[in-house]
Amino acid sequence: MEQFHYRMLEDKIRLDAYNAAIRKTVRQGDIVVDIGGGTGILSMMAAACGAKKVYCIEASEIAIIASEVVDHNGYGNVISVINKDLRDVELPERADVLIGEILGSFGIEEDVLKLYHIAVEKFLKDDGRTLPRALSLFAAPTYSRILQEMTTFWDSISGLDYEPVKKRLEHLVVIEEVEETELLEAPNLIGQFSLKDCENFDINQTTRFTFSRNADINAYCGWFSTELCEGITLDNSPFSPQTHWKQIIFPVLPAVSVRKGDSVEVCISSLHYGDAILFNWFSDFNLSGELYKRQGISSLRLKVPDKVTDWFKPQNSSSVRLSKKGLKMRDILSGIRVDDTLTSIKKRLSEINTEHDAELITREYLANGWLETF
């Protein structure tokens, strides 16, 4: 069994919160759909609350284990395990309750918003309930000791300097524990979503922090808080006991020294890129009146490796070709002329993307040096 299922099942804070919320939400005789059912744990909790039928939809092969565990625990007559991507599933009836835990360390990076949107449309009755109900995302500037150690690690390996790796760390999203004492200022809200009627699957939020003391900042720390049902929330905030999610770290490397009264305006945004969700974090520091810009763009999938060597694992090597949209993008990009303005390029991009995505694509191209202004 994959290790991440073990880590999730071992996380008592997560399971106790879900169990309490399922008890409060699922009623005798309910039809329940569990999206991303994993080993079937949430489906079995729902069945234990008297659900008449539970559809446990799981895309990966862990569904085989789920089926056996469900039968072994005597729930085979209530729970149907469906080993498919939920996008390919049709059900014979609509559900009273949609449950699921598809949360990453910053909430959205496993595409929970889009998957809930699809699942609500396909599976839920109009007056049905979703569990979770809502998701909020937070960020705060931090000085992460672990990130500092990761940075110095590359200074000398058997006496060799790995600067080419070190300079890329600024664009690596890291999942590690951040202690409350490592936060430099109080957190700000970065995004808030309802899981029953969410139509926007990305964040794009600018927020400002003013520093109340001299400090070094080497990252923003992010986390989520989710309202599972009325009165029950679950979070991976550094102010709460640690869970398997730890926290997400968006590096600002090398670290920036700030003085009391200095401020930073940071725009944290996400971008759907094929199957992956990329993050951008653009900082505008005001250091005693001097403006100073920094940009971080996650260029790898948000799957954080246990070993640093995993960063260099090749991506999926299946063959690819340009889709219809890709061909249109190619036409737009190859049609750029020297007298074009960014606004006109964004306008053309927004003909095949949402305006929000066109904006993000333009910024990403500029930041990566694929597009330059002069």
Ligand SMILES: C[S@@+](CC[C@H](N)C(=O)[O-])C[C@H]1O[C@@H](n2cnc3c(N)ncnc32)[C@H](O)[C@@H]1O
């Ligand atoms: C965070 S795990 C949670 C597993 C289980 N519900 C639990 O609480 O232990 C999320 C699961 O969702 C599954 N998943 C992700 N996207 C899916 C999709 N589009 N359709 C079906 N399952 C999906 C993953 O394979 C993974 O097993």
